[in-house]
Structure formats: structure tokens, C-alpha cells
Amino acid sequence: MPDRQPTLDEQIAIYQREYRDLDPQVEKVVNALSRLDRRMSVAYGRQLATLDLGNAEWEVLKELVMAGEPYQLWPGTIAKRLGLTPAAMTHRIDRMLTQGLVTREQDPDNRVRVIIGLTDTGREKWLQVMRKASVFEEDLLQDLNTEERGHLGELLTRLLRRVEDAQPDAGGRLTDLE
Amino acid sequence: MPDRQPTLDEQIAIYQREYRDLDPQVEKVVNALSRLDRRMSVAYGRQLATLDLGNAEWEVLKELVMAGEPYQLWPGTIAKRLGLTPAAMTHRIDRMLTQGLVTREQDPDNRVRVIIGLTDTGREKWLQVMRKASVFEEDLLQDLNTEERGHLGELLTRLLRRVEDAQPDAGGRLTDLE
């Protein structure tokens, strides 16, 4: 009973033995994607820990920066994009408020709405993480030359378009985030 | 305050405005990866829900099948591969036992060790999920021809090698799962 994790190819070979109709080429791409994301998450997690930031807070920070000036979003919007319930969002914001990363104010146009804003501290924190992360990211892509990086980015973008632009009426197999 | 999620390119453009030294090519790849994984997770989650299976249970099932005959692993091994604490593993196994997906027995060679085994029910469940998932996966890659799929798989594998084979002494930037 070996303790070593099977390589991607070993994994797929066994899967195929269990389920003969499986397409190895598809399986390779899909499983490589999920393995990569897991490793990246761990790596990010370590960087974040050194900056006293949790992954939950980091996700919210990213969304607010991504929104651009004036760095404001509704809680419900952030929740949807992150795949969280509104309840979880409420608590995350609570925590981030005490850390001075965000502000919470009432929407003047709709009194039941709330506006989450990024503080300067929050923006600075985002920058600190990105500076550290970019080192890791560059390291991850080290073995690919510029052309390969571009090609990879292009292929991934096409996959992404397929899921992010998915229309519910187009067969319903690919469903969007809500 | 638009509710629409920024596209990948919009996201990177804004990031670059915030942090000028950022490499857009690298950022595109990394963010596409994480976006894709999120979408895939949602898609898998829906398939699993229709089969009365949680993502936690699914992860364990995958590891046991991946181990191959005789479908046995130590709890600690599974925990490490999934990035969980041993405590979480104990509880997951408890739940899966009541669902008849796995067995838990004492290791004859070491009485403090435990062996988790896959039941026929568990293997059947894995197969059911894979059958449903393969439809989604094929759909995801629909816009790529065979050559492109192969190329994508190869590029991703090279990235994966970089993180999974990472030696702690090679600079320490890329760290393995433990």
C-alpha cells in the first residue's frame, strides 16, 4: 500500500480500467486542471498566512479590486461570484470590518441595500499579496516559453468562454454560477 | 455598479492598473485556471447532488479508486492528498461508513493503523458519477479539436510536474503538499 500519490497518467490509466468508455484525453485535461488548482491553493494559502490574511478575506479583496473604481460592490454580488450564501457573506464582511479592510454603508438609492467598499488598507493588502504571489506564479510557468504561455492562455480562455458564456437554453449541460 | 462579472481580460487590465509590474500573460493563465476550477466545481456539485453524494465523499471515493486494487488506503494518506487534517478524515469516514461506501478495519501489521477499503457500493457510486461527469467534461472541451486537447493536456502536465515534483531544496518557492 504505497503512500505515494499516483501520477496523473497512472490515475487515468486506472480510471480507464474501471470505466472503459472514458476519454483519456479529456480526462487528462480535466484532472490536470483540478490538481493544479489544488496545488495553487496551497501555495497561495501559505503566502496569505505570512500576511495574516485568510483565504476567505483574500477572495473578497480580489473581487473588490477587480470591480475597479470606486471599488464598491453589493454583498449579494460578491456572494454570487464566490459561490457563497448571503449569510456567509455577512459574516465575512463582519470580520473584514474589524480588520479595516472594507467598509459597509447603506446604499442611498435603496435602503435595503448595502454597499461594501474597499479601504486603502484593503487595497494595500491586495498589493502585498499580489507581489508575493507573482513570484510563485512566475515560478509555476517557468518551464514554458512566451509562445507556450500565450498558447496555454488562449486555450484556457476558450474553455472558460464555454462555461462562463453558457446559456441555460443551450442544452442545459453547462450551467452558470446562477 | 454593474452586477456582471468582469471578463478575464477586464480583470487583468484592472489588476495591471493597480500593479504595473504584473505580467499579463502569466496572470491570464493563472486566473483562467482558477476560474475554470470554480466553474467545474459547481458543475460537479450539481451532478453529485442528483446522486445524493457530497463533494467530501466524492473526493474520498476518487482517491480509493485511484489507488487501484485492492482499493485500500490509510486515513492519513487520504488526508494528506486531499489537504485535510486527520480529524476531518475520521469524521468523513464515519459518515461514509453509514452510507456503506467504505469499510474501516484494523491494519494487521500495525495495530494503531487503520485501513479504509472501498465497498462495491462505493465503486458503483464512483462509476455513476463518472458517467454523468464525462458528459459535462466532453461538453467543456467541445470547442477544442483532438490536437488542441492533446496540446493543452501536455502543457498542463508540464505545469503540474513543476509543482508536484517540487523539491523543497530547489529554492523553496514551490512547496509540495507536505
Next chain:
DNA sequence: AAGCTAAAGTTCGACACTAAAGAGTACACA
């Protein structure tokens, strides 16, 4: 206008995970 319906966010109870402490076992070394 008045009431109805839909929507946003918060509160509450249940559950899964983490960190840390604990119990039991194997192995190394004197």
C-alpha cells in the same frame, strides 16, 4: 393609493473542518 410580490441582507440552528490535546502502538537505542 393600498396591498401584493419579489428581492436584499441579517439572524439562527445544524454541520463540517481545524487546531490542539490525548491514547495507543511500533521502533530505536542503550
Next chain:
DNA sequence: TGTGTACTCTTTAGTGTCGAACTTTAGCTT
């Protein structure tokens, strides 16, 4: 042979998230 040390899994207390009920508001309908 006895002791120390490392290792494996479980137990316990605290934290985060989910599902669901609830409050408040906006906008539609008649």
C-alpha cells in the same frame, strides 16, 4: 529489557459556511 521518541488515529472545543426563516424595502398591479 526498558525507556524514549515518533507516529497514527481519535476526541474535544472553537470557527466558518449553509439552509431556512425573518425583516425591511422597492416596485408592480389594480
